[in-house]
Amino acid sequence: MTIRAIRPSEGRDPRLDLFRGVANWAIFINHIPNNAVTWLTTRNYGFSDGADLFVFIAGYAAAIVYAKSMLTQGFAAGTTRLLERAWQLYVAHVLLLVIHLAAIGWVVQTYHDSHLLHEFNVAGLIDRPVPTLTQGLLLRYKPLNLDVLPLYIVLMAACPPVLWLMLRRPDATIAGSLVLYFAARQFGWNLPAYPSGVWYFNPFTWQFLFMFGAWCALGGASRARKIIQSPATLFVGPAYLIFALLMTMVGHFETFAKLFPEWLVSAFNPNDKTNLAPYRVVHLVVLAILVARFVPIDWPRLKSRWLQPLIVCGQRSLEVFCVGLFLSFVGHFLLEVISGTLLAQILVSISGIGLMTGLAYYRTWSKKLDKRSSPPAVQPP
Numbered sequence: 001m002t003i004r005a006i007r008p009s010e011g012r013d014p015r016l017d018l019f020r021g022v023a024n025w026a027i028f029i030n031h032i033p034n035n036a037v038t039w040l041t042t043r044n045y046g047f048s049d050g051a052d053l054f055v056f057i058a059g060y061a062a063a064i065v066y067a068k069s070m071l072t073q074g075f076a077a078g079t080t081r082l083l084e085r086a087w088q089l090y091v092a093h094v095l096l097l098v099i100h101l102a103a104i105g106w107v108v109q110t111y112h113d114s115h116l117l118h119e120f121n122v123a124g125l126i127d128r129p130v131p132t133l134t135q136g137l138l139l140r141y142k143p144l145n146l147d148v149l150p151l152y153i154v155l156m157a158a159c160p161p162v163l164w165l166m167l168r169r170p171d172a173t174i175a176g177s178l179v180l181y182f183a184a185r186q187f188g189w190n191l192p193a194y195p196s197g198v199w200y201f202n203p204f205t206w207q208f209l210f211m212f213g214a215w216c217a218l219g220g221a222s223r224a225r226k227i228i229q230s231p232a233t234l235f236v237g238p239a240y241l242i243f244a245l246l247m248t249m250v251g252h253f254e255t256f257a258k259l260f261p262e263w264l265v266s267a268f269n270p271n272d273k274t275n276l277a278p279y280r281v282v283h284l285v286v287l288a289i290l291v292a293r294f295v296p297i298d299w300p301r302l303k304s305r306w307l308q309p310l311i312v313c314g315q316r317s318l319e320v321f322c323v324g325l326f327l328s329f330v331g332h333f334l335l336e337v338i339s340g341t342l343l344a345q346i347l348v349s350i351s352g353i354g355l356m357t358g359l360a361y362y363r364t365w366s367k368k369l370d371k372r373s374s375p376p377a378v379q380p381p
Contacts, residue, residue, distance in 0.1 A: 005167045006219030007071065013064075014302045015295060017314030020057050024313050024320045026050030028356065029349055031145045031328035034335065036342055037349040044252065046244040047271060047283040051148060054321075055206055056284060058152060059213025062159060067167055067218060079160040086156040089318070093149040096322050097136050100143055100329065101125060107333055120144040120329070124195055135194035142193070142200075145325055151201040155210045163214065170218050177211040180204060185275050198274075205276040209284065221292060228293050237286045244283050309357045316360040323359055327352040 026041040027050040043049035062082070070078030104122050108114055117123040120143050125132045135141035139150040166173040183189065184204030191199045212220075227233065250257035251269040268279060301307065313320045331348040338344070 003071070003167055005067070005170045006222055007068070013297055014311055015291070015297060015299075016057055016061055017311045018302065018307060019053060019291070020061075020314035020317050021310035021312070021320075022314075023050040023054040023057065024317060024324055024356065025310070025353055027054065027148070027321070028324035028328050028352055031325065032331040032335065032345075032348065032352075034340060035331070035345050035349060037345055044248060046241060046248055046287075047268070047277070047280045048287070051201070051273075052209060052276075052280060052284045054148065055151070055155075055209045056213040056288070058155070059210035060217045061213075062156065062210075063163065063166070063214035063217035066159070067163060067214075070164060070167060075160070075164055078163070082156060082160050082163070086153055089149060089153045089156060092318060092322050093139075093146070093153060094137065096149070096325060097143070097146060099326060100146060103326070103329060104143070111337060113337070116333075128195075132194070138194075140192065140194040145328060147200040148321075151199070151203055151206055154203045155207055158207075159214075162211065166211075166214060166218055170215055170220060174211055174215040174220065177208050181208040181276070190275075200274055202275050209276065209281065212281075212285075216288070224289075228289050233289060233293065237290050240282065240286050244279070309360075312360045312364055313357055316363045319363055320356045320360050324352070324356050327355060 026043070029035060029037050029041055030043050030050060032038075038044060041050065062085075066078050066082050066085075069081050100120075101122060104116055104120050105125075108116050117126065122143050124141075132141055139153065142150060162173065162177075181204070184202060189204045190202045191204075193199055216224075221228070246260075247265070247268040248271075250260055250265050251271070257265050257269075271277065271280070273280070295302075302311070331352055334348055335344055
C-alpha cells in the first residue's frame with residue numbers, strides 16, 4: 001500500500017522532552033500519599049494527569065523514532081527495534097519489581113510496619129512467593145504504583161503491525177483504535193490481574209492515547225491545523241478546561257459539590273482512570289491543542305535554563321521514571337515513619353525531584369562520555 005502518513009521531521013522536538021519531564025515529576029509527586037505538593041500538579045485541576053500525558057507522548061515518540069526505521073530500513077528492522085525497546089522496558093520493570101519488593105520487605109521487617117504489605121499489594125508474596133513472582137514476570141501481578149510500565153510494554157510489543165498500517169492508512173488506523181476503545185468500555189474487556197481483579201490501566205482503552213499520539217506524529221496534527229488555529233478553539237478549549245476544573249473540585253470538597261446537580265457530580269466523580277473515561281481523553285486533547293497553538297517548536301523559552309532540568313529529565317525518561325517510582329515509596333515511608341508535616345512533605349518532594357534531575361544529568365554526561373571514548377571507524381585501504 002502507498003505511504004500516506006507524513007514522514008516525521010528531522011531533529012528532536014524539545015517540547016516532547018519538556019512535557020515528558022513534567023509527566024515524570026508529576027507521577028513521582030502524585031504517588032506519595034498524603035502529599036500536599038500534589039496540589040501543584042494538574043491531577044487536582046482537571047480530568048487527566050501525568051499518566052495520560054506520559055502515554056500520549058510515548059506513542060508520539062515511538063512513531064517518530066520507529067516509523068523512520070520502518071520507512072528507511074523495512075518492516076523487519078522497525079519491528080526488531082520496537083521489540084528491543086519493549087524488552088528494555090520489560091527488564092526495567094523486572095528490576096524495579098525486585099527492588100520494590102526488597103525495599104518493602106526490609107521496611108516491614110525492620111520497623112514492624114506490616115500494614116505496608118497490604119497497602120502495597122505484597123502480602124501475597126509472603127504466603128505464595130513462587131506463584132506471585134511468576135505472575136509478576138508475566139505482568140499479571142503488580143505492587144502498588146507499578147502499573148504504568150506493564151502497560152507501556154504491552155503497547156510497544158503490539159506496536160509493529162499497527163505502526164505499519166498507520167504509515168499507510170493513518171486515519172483508518174486511528175478510527176479502528178477508537179472503535180476498540182469504545183468496545184472495551186462497552187463490553188468490559190480488560191486483562192486479568194493476579195491474584196484477582198483486572199489491570200489498573202486497561203490496555204484496550206489506554207491504547208487509544210498511545211495511538212492518538214502516534215497519529216499526531218505521522219501527520220494527524222498537520223491535518224488538524226485548521227482546528228488548532230480556529231478562533232473557536234480559543235473559546236471552546238478554555239471553557240472545557242474550566243468545566244473540568246469545577247468537576248474535579250467538587251470531588252474534593254463536598255460543600256462545593258452541593259452547588260451542582262447530583263447527577264452531574266456523579267457523572268465525573270469518581271474519575272474513571274482504569275477504563276480511561278472519554279472526558280479524560282477530551283481533556284488531554286484540549287491541552288495538546290492549546291500547547292500546539294501557543295508553544296511552537298522554536299519557542300525561545302524552550303532554551304531557558306529554568307526549563308532545562310525538565311527537558312533533561314524528559315530526555316532520560318525511562319531511568320528517571322523508574323527511579324521516581326522507587327523514590328515515591330521512599331518518600332511515603334519517610335513521611336509515615338519520621339514526619340508527615342507540611343515542611344516534611346515539601347522537603348521530600350524537592351529532594352526526590354533533585355535526585356531524579358541529578359540522575360538525568362549524570363546519564364546525559366555518561367552518554368556523551370561513551371561517544372567520546374568510542375574508537376574511530378577504521379577507513380578501508
